[in-house]
Amino acid sequence: MTTTENPTTTAAAVDPGPLIKLTIADCAAKALHSGVALGVFGALADGPLDAAAVADRTGTHHRMLPDFLDALTGLGLLERHDGRYRNSELAQTYLVPDSASYLGGFIELTNETLYGTWGRLTEALRSGEAQHLDPDKGGFVGDRHKDPAKMKRFLAGLDAYSDRMGTELAHRVDWSRYTSFTDLGGARGNLAAVLTQAHPHLTATCFDLERTRPLFTEHISGLGIADRVAFVGGDFFTDPLPKSDVIVLGHILHGFDTERRLALLRRVHDAVRPGGTVLVYDRMIDDDRSDPERLLSSLHMRLVSPDGSEYRIADCQAWLREAGFSDCTAEPLLGTHTLVSAHKEATA
Template sequence: MTTTEDPQAAPAVDPGPLIRLTIADCAAKVLHSAVTLGVFGALAESPADAAELARRTGTHHRMVPDFLDALVGLGMLERTEGSYRNSPLAQAYLVPDSSSYLGGFVELTNETLYGTWGRLTEAMRSGEPQHLDPDKGGFVGDRHQDPAKMKRFLAGLDAYSDRMGAELARRTDWDRHSSFVDLGGARGNLAAVLVRAHPHLRATCFDLERTRPLFTEHISGLGLTDKVVFAGGDFFTDPIPPADVVVLGHILHGFDTARRRELLGRVFDAVRPGGTVLVYDRMIDDDRSDPERLLSSLHMRLVSPDGSEYRVADCRAWLRGAGFTDGDAQPLLGTHTLVTAHKEAA
């Protein structure tokens, strides 16, 4: 007996979300290419049609129309009667040399994510981290041996730490404190943002000794050598410099739970009585339902042997275990969580 589908039956499940997820990386690559090609800087000069923009950016006329209209659809450009201009979002964050420029961060993610995530299936089978440079090892690969590459890497981080520093500057009562230590402070950019916002502060960047030349160059260029100093060492073997506040940004997610507890114990010893600890990461929501946070955690598992993101509740429990009094947790930049805890006054 032959049957036919009932034309009045409910429609099949729409495959659209699946298709969009499958090609999601295409949209990101359009953004990455637009930053690399200088599209947003070119349009900051003045609006332009496709032919003029192709001339300004040195791109091929065959590719430009669909490329630009895709950027319109993605909310990065606006189009009026064939003339293109930056959207408010792109104008705010993607024009080179602006104080809020995030193009360095876009380029950093393009460089670091695709190679490692392309090996996710292999990592799922082996459980082994997938390095950016398998011959060199480590998430940063050979950047410390290549000063130019390391400077590009840190410039991408600076693009993000500018915004993070501005948020921390207004979220914390810095008037109560006179000093802070930024663990893993790299070349001191976040510390520079904080001391400029609160000139009474003095900062120490605590990072591996090999980072010192990059720190010295950057902080000297900013004219802040009297406010931000460098201390070289290892978090787990060298004393953390004492301060009123210790900042741990993107630090705990690089270690397993035992090492996190150990490090927070060392931080507790470094924070002066009455001081504060600030911890920020892309922490997982406590019911583990936010896919973006879970993807960030999976990324840390992909690129490091022991790292992952962690729940907000876990972070607060570790801080209490280290001796800090319970503080609060609040969203940060829409992508992170800031957990604050305190050390009782003597």
């Protein structure tokens, strides 16, 4: 006599919780986006408030606000004591407008562009083509230089991130061995500013498209370091790269295919002075391709660009060696990135 397994019993034995949580993962992100858009974290910047006071300051309706504030609390963005809410340390550090570490501009632009792009994932998987948003309907990916106001907001949002990256690189690298560095794709120069402020003996060059120059000039002049951080406009593949002891490529190689990555690294090798170093950081894929966050980052690059993707650490090291560098090393950076360093031989 044979027995038939009850499919209902079998299904019940497997907890569907992780699947349900994954299905509604975007709800938490939208709660964060709405909190930023409504000014919740700014309203709580000076101290705790009850829900009614938060509603008054943010113009929100009382019907939904308690659940919304408690959800933000559960997500670790707020804290609640005796019916009053205050920002968590994380929110107070990164979500209060006008603070030096504010990430709200980046979060707002992510909200505008990420959902539209990823909403086309199925279409992209079928066609293999990058998905671009209509710039007349709020699109930004791939066209950010065409709208100066959006570009400024985007870069201001990234400054808080580059502050952390610059601080980390300032301690990871023995800068006493060098006097100059170039940040390729350095935008308005914030990473260069952090490094030169941490190491006053350094001078820096920010190399980016010429149309970025006004944003760079405004930012660096405001910091009072225009005498130590210069801007050179140009194209990575056609214009001379500035000669430097160190060249930094952060979030650059993931925008190109393997052939162009190698071509760029050869040009970088020519521009690094003998005895100098190249620093490459990206959300590189672990060599056994098992980290879902890194793989989703790679998928995102494929969604928004025809040739881009993240790449394995071992691949990056191989390209650097083929370009002429030696002594390649790799180490985790900020928990989300990998830093690969390599050196150019000193002349005899």
